[in-house]
Each structure stands twice: as C-alpha cells, then as structure tokens.
Amino acid sequence: MKARLFRDSGVISRAAWVVALTTIATVAAGAQAGTAGADTSTSVGGTISGTVGVQDANIPLPYASVGIPARSLEQFADARGHFAFEGVQPGRVTLRIRRIGFTPVDTIIDVVAGVAATVHVALVRVSVRLDTVRVASHPPCTQPGGPRPGSDAAFVSVFEQLLQNGEQALLLVREYPFRTVFARHTTVEKRDGSVQDLTTDTVAHLTTGKPWEYSPGKIVVATAVAVPGLTDFVNPTFINEHCFWYGGQEAIDGHAMLRIDFGASTAIRDPDIEGAMFLDPQTLVIRRTVVRLTKTPRSLPMIGDYTVTSVFGEVLPGVPIASQVLGVTRFVSGTNPLAAISETEFQTLLSVSFLKGKP
Numbered sequence: 001m002k003a004r005l006f007r008d009s010g011v012i013s014r015a016a017w018v019v020a021l022t023t024i025a026t027v028a029a030g031a032q033a034g035t036a037g038a039d040t041s042t043s044v045g046g047t048i049s050g051t052v053g054v055q056d057a058n059i060p061l062p063y064a065s066v067g068i069p070a071r072s073l074e075q076f077a078d079a080r081g082h083f084a085f086e087g088v089q090p091g092r093v094t095l096r097i098r099r100i101g102f103t104p105v106d107t108i109i110d111v112v113a114g115v116a117a118t119v120h121v122a123l124v125r126v127s128v129r130l131d132t133v134r135v136a137s138h139p140p141c142t143q144p145g146g147p148r149p150g151s152d153a154a155f156v157s158v159f160e161q162l163l164q165n166g167e168q169a170l171l172l173v174r175e176y177p178f179r180t181v182f183a184r185h186t187t188v189e190k191r192d193g194s195v196q197d198l199t200t201d202t203v204a205h206l207t208t209g210k211p212w213e214y215s216p217g218k219i220v221v222a223t224a225v226a227v228p229g230l231t232d233f234v235n236p237t238f239i240n241e242h243c244f245w246y247g248g249q250e251a252i253d254g255h256a257m258l259r260i261d262f263g264a265s266t267a268i269r270d271p272d273i274e275g276a277m278f279l280d281p282q283t284l285v286i287r288r289t290v291v292r293l294t295k296t297p298r299s300l301p302m303i304g305d306y307t308v309t310s311v312f313g314e315v316l317p318g319v320p321i322a323s324q325v326l327g328v329t330r331f332v333s334g335t336n337p338l339a340a341i342s343e344t345e346f347q348t349l350l351s352v353s354f355l356k357g358k359p
C-alpha cells in the first residue's frame with residue numbers, strides 16, 4: 001500500500017511566476033484614508049469606494065485585499081487599484097487593506113445610508129533586513145505558536161507577510177471559487193535502480209465544498225497523507241501547534257529565498273508535519289514549501305519517509321496559487337532487487353477556470 005498525495009497546496013512554476021489562465025482577469029488593492037460624501041439614492045445602505053496606490057509613487061497598487069470585517073465583506077481591488085462596496089449597513093466600520101509586501105492599513109469609515117464615501121489609500125512597502133546566515137538546526141518545539149513579544153522585529157514582519165500570503169489565497173478560494181486541472185505523472189523506483197512509469201493522467205480540483213482542515217496529529221487519513229495547503233498554514237490551530245524559526249537565506253534555482261522553518265509541537269504524539277516555507281526577499285510572495293511527516297504512521301508501517309515540495313507562482317500579481325506539487329514516498333524494503341524503494345508523484349498546473357466570475 002502507498003501514501004497518496006490527495007491535497008495540493010497552491011502554486012505556480014518558477015519558470016513562469018505569473019500564469020496564463022483560462023478565465024482570469026485583473027484584481028487590485030486598497031488602503032488608507034480620506035472620505036468625501038455624495039448622495040446616492042439607489043442604495044439602501046451606504047457605499048464605500050476608492051483606490052489603493054503605492055506611497056511616494058504615483059501608481060496604483062493592484063490586487064490588494066480590501067475588507068470590512070464587521071460586515072463580512074471582502075474583495076480584491078482591480079488592476080487599477082479600484083474597489084467598491086455597495087449597500088453597506090450604516091454605522092462606523094473599519095476598512096481593512098492588505099497587500100503582500102506592503103504594510104497593512106486599517107482606517108475608520110462612518111457609513112451613512114444613501115451616501116458614498118471615497119477612500120484613497122497609499123501603502124508603504126515592507127523593508128526587512130535579516131541575517132543571510134543559514135541556520136542548520138532548531139530546538140524541539142516545546143512552546144508552539146507564532147513569534148512572541150521580544151522576537152526579532154524583522155522576523156515578525158516576515159512572519160506577518162507569510163500569513164498575508166495565506167490570507168490572499170483564502171480570499172481567492174472563498175470569494176472566487178475555481179477549478180484547477182493538473183497533469184499528473186507517477187513513477188516507482190526499485191532497489192535495482194530501475195524506474196517504472198505507473199500513471200500519466202490529469203486530475204481536477206474544485207475549491208467548492210467543505211475543505212479538509214488541519215487538526216493536530218490527524219495528517220494521515222486511512223492510507224492517505226493529507227498535505228496541508230497554503231490556506232491551512234494560516235489556520236490558528238496550525239499556528240498554535242507549531243514553532244516557527246528564521247532559517248536564513250537559501251539559494252533555490254539560482255534565486256535567494258528567505259527561509260522560515262517550522263516544527264510540530266512535541267506534545268503531538270501522532271504523525272504531523274514539519275518543514276520550511278520560502279519567500280521572495282523582494283516581493284515577500286511565497287515561492288515554495290517543503291513539508292514532511294514527523295514520524296512513520298502506524299497504519300502505513302512500510303513508509304520510511306514522505307516529503308511534499310510545492311512550488312508557488314501568482315494567479316494574479318500578489319495572489320499565490322499552486323502550480324507544481326512533488327510528492328516522494330520512500331519505502332522500507334528488504335533485499336529483493338525488484339522491491340520498490342520510492343514512489344514519486346508530480347503534478348503540474350495546466351489550467352484555472354473561475355466558476356462564478358473573475359476577481
């Protein structure tokens with residue numbers, strides 16, 4: 001029996017970090033303040049609209065997430081940085097603006113029925129300076145959770161940007177459901193060094209329906225291993241059950257990456273995951289994750305090691321999505337030269353189709 005890769009984590013090829021999609025359009029970003037009123041008799045509630053730009057530069061900032069948490073409203077700004085919420089229930093609300101690579105902004109808006117509020121926001125680029133030294137090892141995770149007070153400010157900033165990557169992906173999944181199609185190729189390597197092709201096909205994934213959710217020590221489901229995706233990494237339960245450390249800079253495919261290592265709490269007795277996440281040091285967009293099982297599952301005693309490497313690109317600028325997923329299962333085998341020692345499953349993104357309209 002073998003561990004099957006049954007969940008991808010959202011990515012895109014490093015060779016093409018911006019993917020051409022079957023039905024894609026532009027989205028954009030927004031955040032800071034300024035209100036002006038104008039009567040609008042067509043709306044029962046009020047209207048909030050505006051633009052997001054880059055501070056100290058006369059350019060729009062596309063594809064930021066703009067939300068009103070108190071009203072459960074959130075959207076991407078468009079390619080020109082424009083956003084609009086109509087029919088907003090009157091009252092004082094907080095407008096929340098986020099964009100990977102920029103400092104987040106919250107601003108207070110007084111919503112009045114029949115009145116349009118205009119907001120113009122300029123976001124500041126995040127600048128971080130972290131050591132380039134590669135950290136080889138970390139202590140056991142006895143105090144899980146995100147960075148604590150007193151932690152290095154630069155690492156805290158990078159960790160917040162890691163969470164923003166997950167939030168962008170979560171907004172895409174929640175508000176703009178889509179279908180992805182991956183090409184899948186599975187091979188098995190035997191002890192004698194031969195490699196056999198098992199399957200070559202395509203597999204489709206839908207973002208609709210009830211998603212799998214991370215639970216400590218519940219990574220293995222029957223004879224399958226659930227691979228947490230980018231949206232799972234921002235789950236508070238996942239954060240509270242893992243430790244996070246700055247791992248230094250690492251060159252991947254000729255590009256320097258900021259590495260964030262993570263490990264499962266020592267209190268988790270069953271198999272969980274550990275690994276590393278890699279961010280682009282310039283844009284702070286996630287580019288790669290490597291996850292592996294912390295121990296051999298009792299239900300899969302033939303597994304010696306299981307590792308999944310996911311490569312990320314952008315479905316829209318600043319909006320990460322999975323493009324490649326490589327799962328490698330290494331088996332515990334005897335001396336039979338024909339015995340399988342590993343199985344590799346490689347998935348490559350072919351297309352993305354939005355089901356209810358583009359961002």
